[in-house]
Amino acid sequence: MTAVVFLVLLVLGAPIGIILCIAALAFISSSGNDILLSSFGLQMFEALNNFGLLAIPLFILIGELMNGAGITQRLIRLAAAFVGSLKGGLAYVNLVANMMVASILGSATAQIAMMTQVMVPEMEKDGYPRDFSTAVTAFGGLLGPIIPPSIVFVVYAVLAQVAVRDMLVAGILPGLMLSGLFMGTIALLGYRYNYPRGPSLSWRERFAALWGALPMLLIPAIIIGTILGGFGSPTEAAALGALCAALLGLFFTKTLKFSDFGPILLRTGISSSLVLFLVAAAGVFSWVLIFGEVPQTVAVWIQSVATTPVTFMLLVLVILLMVGTVIDGIPGLIMVVPILLPIATDVYGINPIHFGVVVSINLILGLLSPPVGIGLYVAAGVAKISPIAVFRASLPFFAVTLVALVILALFPQISLAFL
Template sequence: MTVVAFLLLVVIGMPIGIVLCASALVFIQTSGNTILLDSYGLQLFSALNNFGLLAIPLFILIGELMNGTGITQRLIRLAGVCIGSLKGGLAYINLLANMMVASILGSATAQIAMMTRVMVPEMEKAGYRRDFSTAVTAFGGLLGPIIPPSIVFVVYAVLAQLAVRDMLIAGLLPGLILTTLFMGTIAILGYWHDYPRGQSVSWKTRLIAVRSALPMLVIPAVIIGTIMGGFGSPTEAAALGALCAAVLGIFFTKTLKFADFGAILLRTGINSALVLFLVAAAGVFSWVLIFGEVPQTVAAWIETVAKTPTSFLLLVLLILILVGTVIDGIAGLIMVVPILLPIATDVYGIDPIHFGVVVSINLILGLLSPPVGIGLYIAANVAKVSPIAVFVVALPFFLVTLFALVLLALVPQISLFLL
């Protein structure tokens, strides 16, 4: 009955947080354990009673501050002078700028929307097809939840009861590897389709662009340096990053006014509430799953199919690709981690951080996978092109991401090297 209620609510389009809370109530009622209702509210609160979750609204605040301070445009100019006159230059600039923004923003959907508005018109003027420009921008946006800071990794760390710092650091090398693979894909496509070369610029222009963007790089330096150097928690690093973004916007770019802060804080509060409600709903849903011995039942079935840790991870990749096509990243994470993590660690002895990196990136890929693919639809809507056309053009990037996922699954040292 619980499964039927869950699927029915998903099909009719209910928000996933409501689906999780309602499904938990259905289980309590149908199982006859109505005494669990006395602890229902407590479980909702307990899921949010974690200091690491404070990093989420702070990372969202950084993104809101960036939108109004001209930081993105300066980083794009910096990426342009770094690339020079390579064939397919603007595509490289798009990807490199996405990587820089990812080290500040931490949210794929916000990054995709922002970068699509900026980069697609510029690439179209230079002679690139609009669908290709949108595809590059959308897949560049995948770097947002991988390169630290990452809201998805923060949520996983809370669900798995791991140190948020360790999860964020574990995403650094996978993010750089994915960026390199994307650049290699652009290089091959650039010569195959004879994309236009980037503009060659003088050293004077390069120095001006570097000087203009250098203060902006303080934000990722402060965030990543604080976390990796052990000078503070991810929450404290996010607070310092938000402070730097505000100071730069007010005193350096001078595009941020004190009067803007009311609207910025309101948007931050609304977006943070959406994410944190999902986490609270996950607490109740996980509690019900454990009480109903769902992980044990699933583990017994998986053990009959997957005999080794490698075969288990490959099976998980296949399952999560299907899950990711219909449910977005954080919601999917909240649904599958309580079931699959105990199996991964207790049955197959897989490191929980390695498992988290693989699972998170796998579900993030669902942002750009039909039929739901919210990131795909955001990019297509902003660029005013067909989502299907964008996905078809983006297939090389999709396949490269799948290759990276298999590599990460088979070589855990990639995720654990920096820890």
């Protein structure tokens, strides 16, 4: 009954948080354990009773303040000054700017929408096909939830009960590796289709662009430096980053006014409540899964198919790739982690941080995969182009992301290098 209710609501397009709560209630009703209803609200509250979750609204606030402070444009000019003169220069600018924005924003969908609006018209004006321009921007946005800060990694850390700091740090090398693979793809496509070069700037002009963007680079430096240096928790680092973004917008770029803070805080509150409600729903759904011994049942089946940690990880990649095509990142994470994590750690001895990096990136890829892929539709909608055309143009980037996932699954040292 629980599975039927879940699938029907999913097909009808109900919000995933509501689906999880109703499915949990359906299980309680079908099992006859009505006494569990008295703990339903308590389980939702307990899921949110975690200091690490405070980082989520603060990271969202940083993104809102960054938009209001005009930080993105300065980072794009900095990227153009150093990589714009390469063949396919604006594609490199797009990717490098996405990397820098990712180290501040931490949200793929917001990043894709913002960067598509800025970069696609510029690339098209310079002679790049619109579908390729949109594909580069969309997959550049994929770096948002990987390079710290990352809301997806924070949610995983809470679900898996591991340190938020460790999850964020574990995303550094995978994010850089994926960026390198994307750059290699752009280089090959640039020579294949003879994409144009941008103007070559003098070192004086490059230094001027660096000087103009230097204060903006303080934000990721403060966030990552505070976490890596052990000077504060990710939540405290996010608070410092938000303060820094606000001060830059008010007194450096002067594009942010005190009257803007009301709407910014309102948008932050709405976005945060959506994510946190998902986490609360995940808490009660996980509680029901454990009570119904679902992880144990799945473990028996997986052990009959996967005999080693390597085959288990490869099986997980296939399963999550299918899950990611119909369910987006955080909801997918909330659904699969309570089931697969105990199997990964208890049966196969896989490090939960390493498992979290692979699972998170795998599900994030679903943001850009048909038929649901919200990131794909956001990019296509902003660029006014067919989502199928964007997906076709993005296939080379999709392929190298799959290669990166296999490498990360087979070599845990990449994720665990800084721990």
